[in-house]
Amino acid sequence: MKFAHMADIHLGATSDPKLRELEINTLRKAFEICIKENVDFILISGDLFHVNIPDLSLVKEVVRIMKKVIENKIKIYVVYGSHDYSPNAVSIVDILEEVGIITRVGRGKIEGGLFRPEVIVDERSNAVITGISARKLSLEREVFKILDREYLSSLKGYKIFMFHTAIDELKRKGEHYEGISSTDLPSGFDYYAGGHMHRRIEYGKIFYPGPLFTGWGVDLENTVKGERRGFYIVENGKPKFIDLTPFEGIYKEINVTGRSAFEVNNLLKEFIEKTDVKNKVIVLKVYGELIRGKTSDIDFSYIKSEIMKRGAIYLHLNRSQLRSKEFEIIISKDSNSEKVEEEIFMEVLKGKKFNEKKLLSLELPKALFNQLKVQKKEGEVSSSYEKRIKEAAIEVLGIKDLIEG
Numbered sequence: 001m002k003f004a005h006m007a008d009i010h011l012g013a014t015s016d017p018k019l020r021e022l023e024i025n026t027l028r029k030a031f032e033i034c035i036k037e038n039v040d041f042i043l044i045s046g047d048l049f050h051v052n053i054p055d056l057s058l059v060k061e062v063v064r065i066m067k068k069v070i071e072n073k074i075k076i077y078v079v080y081g082s083h084d085y086s087p088n089a090v091s092i093v094d095i096l097e098e099v100g101i102i103t104r105v106g107r108g109k110i111e112g113g114l115f116r117p118e119v120i121v122d123e124r125s126n127a128v129i130t131g132i133s134a135r136k137l138s139l140e141r142e143v144f145k146i147l148d149r150e151y152l153s154s155l156k157g158y159k160i161f162m163f164h165t166a167i168d169e170l171k172r173k174g175e176h177y178e179g180i181s182s183t184d185l186p187s188g189f190d191y192y193a194g195g196h197m198h199r200r201i202e203y204g205k206i207f208y209p210g211p212l213f214t215g216w217g218v219d220l221e222n223t224v225k226g227e228r229r230g231f232y233i234v235e236n237g238k239p240k241f242i243d244l245t246p247f248e249g250i251y252k253e254i255n256v257t258g259r260s261a262f263e264v265n266n267l268l269k270e271f272i273e274k275t276d277v278k279n280k281v282i283v284l285k286v287y288g289e290l291i292r293g294k295t296s297d298i299d300f301s302y303i304k305s306e307i308m309k310r311g312a313i314y315l316h317l318n319r320s321q322l323r324s325k326e327f328e329i330i331i332s333k334d335s336n337s338e339k340v341e342e343e344i345f346m347e348v349l350k351g352k353k354f355n356e357k358k359l360l361s362l363e364l365p366k367a368l369f370n371q372l373k374v375q376k377k378e379g380e381v382s383s384s385y386e387k388r389i390k391e392a393a394i395e396v397l398g399i400k401d402l403i404e405g
């Protein structure tokens with residue numbers, strides 16, 4: 001018996017055209033390998049697509065790729081992932097099942113208070129396949145609690161359990177999955193085909209291939225830091241990892257603390273000049289607190305265009321922990337929207353010097369804000385609405401003479 005196990009493909013997660021092309025090419029390559037290796041069947045442990053109703057041109061391409069597999073008498077078994085599942089809408093996974101491209105695993109019924117998942121016997125290999133689908137917010141964890149374990153342990157043959165749930169004891173620091181314990185899985189299976197944890201994990205008979213591709217955010221970051229991406233081919237019970245890592249990358253971190261925006265711009269330029277970015281995905285993390293200048297003074301659009309000009313595949317910028325001393329607004333927890341406005345104004349005004357005393361008080365910005373909030377009257381045309389708002393604002397600012405003069 002020989003089968004493939006993939007998970008967390010997240011098709012359509014990226015909107016970048018170059019990454020999209022790599023994404024579909026990786027899927028095509030993976031399925032071509034399955035045909036060449038003549039596997040009996042393919043398991044996909046959830047998150048085939050990134051959203052439950054993806055872009056149709058992508059779906060068309062995926063159908064084309066999967067049809068070739070089907071024509072080679074290889075079945076594709078899929079459990080819902082947290083991304084392909086939707087409680088109140090039809091998912092693309094359901095459509096693929098309806099037309100016979102995939103076979104869905106994870107249905108079941110409750111009998112005597114226990115959940116008995118449907119069991120499928122693969123015709124070609126006689127493998128016994130069952131599992132539990134994911135729900136949003138890891139709600140499937142409740143299903144594990146009422147699993148009909150006795151029934152599952154009575155099954156005979158080579159037994160595979162598919163699931164899309166994290167295992168608590170396998171979590172690394174900083175991973176925030178809501179998981180189950182490995183002992184919550186039904187016992188006695190030959191292979192536990194996991195999904196949801198976005199890296200390759202082997203733990204006894206539990207296997208997580210991690211994302212086949214690596215579409216966005218932290219996955220991209222981990223890939224360029226050295227995580228390998230791909231899937232398993234399991235032959236006579238022995239899994240082999242097929243490495244399909246779609247690109248090489250460079251990870252660069254710049255701590256701006258104690259530096260000015262001007263200095264950071266120079267550091268970034270230096271990095272671009274010294275680094276061969278050609279055909280690589282670059283992940284650039286800029287973090288810390290600028291001592292001078294605003295975060296917007298760092299010219300990221302220039303950096304991006306320079307990196308792309310030099311032939312990089314893609315630049316992923318992580319600046320979520322970038323701050324500036326010059327403009328930091330701390331909003332108290334118990335603020336209402338009016339108080340938040342006041343706090344922001346006060347913070348912006350801090351340290352500013354104006355000859356006009358009026359500009360240093362809160363009254364003026366508040367009055368101006370109130371004017372700008374005025375809604376369009378029913379039937380009022382845009383041009384007269386704009387004129388009315390402009391006149392009112394000029395009135396509040398007391399600059400009628402300046403403008404007309």
Ligand SMILES: [Mn+2]
Nearest residue numbers: 008047081196
């Ligand atoms: Mn996933």
